[in-house]
Amino acid sequence: FDSHTSDASNPHKVTASQVGSYSKSESDDKLATQKQAMDSHVNNKANPHAVTASQVGAYSKQEIDTKLSKAVMADDSGKVSIGTLDSNTLTVQGTKIYPNTKDGVWTVERLFDNEYRLTTVMSTGADVTSTWNSLFISSEIPHPNLPSGYTKTSWGVTLSNSNNLMWCSISGASVFRLIAGASTSAATRTVIVTVYASK
Numbered sequence: 175f176d177s178h179t180s181d182a183s184n185p186h187k188v189t190a191s192q193v194g195s196y197s198k199s200e201s202d203d204k205l206a207t208q209k210q211a212m213d214s215h216v217n218n219k220a221n222p223h224a225v226t227a228s229q230v231g232a233y234s235k236q237e238i239d240t241k242l243s244k245a246v247m248a249d250d251s252g253k254v255s256i257g258t259l260d261s262n263t264l265t266v267q268g269t270k271i272y273p274n275t276k277d278g279v280w281t282v283e284r285l286f287d288n289e290y291r292l293t294t295v296m297s298t299g300a301d302v303t304s305t306w307n308s309l310f311i312s313s314e315i316p317h318p319n320l321p322s323g324y325t326k327t328s329w330g331v332t333l334s335n336s337n338n339l340m341w342c343s344i345s346g347a348s349v350f351r352l353i354a355g356a357s358t359s360a361a362t363r364t365v366i367v368t369v370y371a372s373k
């Protein structure tokens with residue numbers, strides 16, 4: 175009896191099922207299934223916990239697209255186009271680039287920090303019939319007023335189209351004349367006025 179009592183090798187052949195447990199093989203199978211599930215979870219890089227951009231301190235795709243749409247975007251070829259700039263200057267490799275703006279009839283280019291070039295195209299039907307030595311001139315033609323805040327430093331005017339020998343000449347602070355080799359009238363001519371100014 176003592177020999178039987180001290181025999182810890184299961185002399186009555188009690189099974190794992192009889193003591194409410196799994197057998198080793200059953201346990202191994204379950205552990206293998208759990209290990210496979212755990213390995214699958216660990217190797218899943220597709221955000222299995224549904225972490226959001228906000229939770230990791232990042233912008234969402236929509237937020238980034240919105241910000242980029244207001245600045246710089248690349249097309250399918252990789253070329254970059256400039257959209258709406260929040261700033262009035264852009265620095266590329268240390269060089270400032272200023273975008274053009276439109277102010278009334280004037281196109282405004284900012285050349286340097288306080289130097290601007292304003293350009294406008296205007297039409298005139300002025301007759302070029304007044305004699306001036308061996309040439310003919312028009313009456314004085316004013317260019318449009320500059321936008322508020324600009325101080326003119328210099329300016330010029332160029333004839334854009336004419337069927338005759340004709341050119342432009344400044345004759346005052348904001349007026350010019352057409353000059354021709356022959357008397358001409360009843361024609362509409364286009365001139366380009368360029369003003370350099372500070373602000």
